[in-house]
Amino acid sequence: MAMTxxxxxxxxxxxVLDLEESVDFYGRVMGLKETGRDKNGRVYFKCWDExxxxxxxxxxxxxxxxxxxxxxxxxxxxxxxxxxxLKAYGVATERMPAGEMLETGERVRFQVPTGHIIxxxxxxxxxxxxxxxxxxxxxxxxxxxxxxxxxxDHCLIYGGDIDGNRKIFEEVLGFSLVERVKLxxxxxxxxxxxxxxxxxxxxxxxxxxxxxxLHHVSFLLDSWERVLRAADLMSMNRVSIDIGPTRHGVTRGxxxxxxxxxxNRMETFCGGYQWYPDMQPVTWTWDEVGxxxxxxxxxxxxxxxxxxx
Amino acid sequence: xxxxxxxIEDTGETYRCPDYxxxxxxxxxxxKKGIPVGCRGGGCGVCKVEIVAGTxxxxxMSRDHVSEEEEAAHKVLACRxxxxxxxxxxxxxKMKKNVCRDVNAAIAE
Ligand code: FES
Ligand SMILES: [Fe+2]
Numbered sequence: 509m510a511m512t513x514x515x516x517x518x519x520x521x522x523x524v525l526d527l528e529e530s531v532d533f534y535g536r537v538m539g540l541k542e543t544g545r546d547k548n549g550r551v552y553f554k555c556w557d558e559x560x561x562x563x564x565x566x567x568x569x570x571x572x573x574x575x576x577x578x579x580x581x582x583x584x585x586x587x588x589x590x591x592x593x594l595k596a597y598g599v600a601t602e603r604m605p606a607g608e609m610l611e612t613g614e615r616v617r618f619q620v621p622t623g624h625i626i627x628x629x630x631x632x633x634x635x636x637x638x639x640x641x642x643x644x645x646x647x648x649x650x651x652x653x654x655x656x657x658x659x660x661d662h663c664l665i666y667g668g669d670i671d672g673n674r675k676i677f678e679e680v681l682g683f684s685l686v687e688r689v690k691l692x693x694x695x696x697x698x699x700x701x702x703x704x705x706x707x708x709x710x711x712x713x714x715x716x717x718x719x720x721x722l723h724h725v726s727f728l729l730d731s732w733e734r735v736l737r738a739a740d741l742m743s744m745n746r747v748s749i750d751i752g753p754t755r756h757g758v759t760r761g762x763x764x765x766x767x768x769x770x771x772n773r774m775e776t777f778c779g780g781y782q783w784y785p786d787m788q789p790v791t792w793t794w795d796e797v798g799x800x801x802x803x804x805x806x807x808x809x810x811x812x813x814x815x816x817x
Numbered sequence: 818x819x820x821x822x823x824x825i826e827d828t829g830e831t832y833r834c835p836d837y838x839x840x841x842x843x844x845x846x847x848x849k850k851g852i853p854v855g856c857r858g859g860g861c862g863v864c865k866v867e868i869v870a871g872t873x874x875x876x877x878m879s880r881d882h883v884s885e886e887e888e889a890a891h892k893v894l895a896c897r898x899x900x901x902x903x904x905x906x907x908x909x910x911k912m913k914k915n916v917c918r919d920v921n922a923a924i925a926e
Pocket of ligand 2: 662663664724726775
């Protein structure tokens with residue numbers, strides 16, 4: 509498949525209660541690289557192997573949660589086309605000027621039916637991964653500092669009209685359904701996992717009574733060993749772990765759910781399978797949702813469905 | 818290290834909580850129950866309690882869940898509060914309803 513349209517998750521902007529505590533957490537414990545601060549007080553981070561200037565941004569606020577989740581699109585023409593497609597579909601869009609986020613081009617911003625703010629952009633400065641484009645090494649010392657994920661990978665959002673969300677992501681933005689969990693009626697989706705790439709998911713959503721909620725932002729690690737190492741680092745640093753290390757049935761990733769110092773859930777995970785557009789979606793029934801979410805325990809923990817920011 | 822006795826008024830449950838742990842961490846560490854456990858970071862609101870007796874230190878907590886007035890009236894998040902004396906509390910928070918518990922309500926939303 510030639511990749512066009514929406515390429516990948518590009519940035520998550522997350523609210524934190526105590527900025528310096530969070531900078532220490534994301535920098536030293538998570539091992540993200542701080543790449544800048546702007547006049548609005550936002551602090552920018554990237555994972556060591558990401559090349560674009562930022563993928564994770566925090567902002568001090570009086571409540572936790574997700575400000576926006578951004579996707580990078582192939583080029584400027586794609587951005588223009590998706591903006592007009594969104595408008596034609598009846599989605600109001602807004603332009604955020606280039607430079608409003610550090611080293612980031614113009615963004616098209618819109619609200620999806622679950623109340624979340626989604627952004628599209630085509631340009632973000634390539635600051636590199638610390639290795640040259642000619643004759644690079646295999647990794648850099650940053651790959652060993654802290655948990656040190658490879659990239660910001662996906663998010664899971666909670667809100668009411670996840671069907672309306674799915675229509676926009678599928679029909680306008682070109683995403684595909686990879687997995688879903690059905691409620692007892694066998695018709696209604698409790699949760700859906702969507703991809704814009706060959707990943708098992710780039711965004712997921714769970715039906716929930718309150719709109720605009722964040723369940724987690726997820727970071728990719730490259731082995732199960734690294735997932736265990738991440739859990740050790742979390743315990744050493746007294747990080748609040750939700751569950752794990754364990755495995756998801758859905759997407760088959762190995763995972764830890766944990767919370768940042770403001771109570772925003774994050775995930776570090778490894779694995780899962782590759783998806784291609786000729787594959788049919790996987791369905792989980794309501795009575796096996798426990799195994800879908802936590803494959804070893806085969807039951808939900810109470811926090812999974814009710815603790816969000 | 819000092820430790821204090823925490824009493825959950827609703828159930829009569831008591832536990833010893835060291836001064837360096839939050840009321841929520843102290844409860845969990847001894848496998849005690851009564852206060853709902855969520856993010857442990859002052860963000861989700863499920864661990865909300867009212868301190869009815871005793872003194873404590875506190876850290877910033879989400880205004881989505883605790884207003885300034887409530888905070889002044891000792892309605893706080895147990896994961897953001899450390900005891901500085903014996904403490905008696907009442908549980909205010911609860912795990913939110915989720916769609917698995919009430920499928921029809923969720924669909925009707
Ligand atoms: S457990 Fe989330 S606010 Fe205390
Ligand atoms: Fe995830």
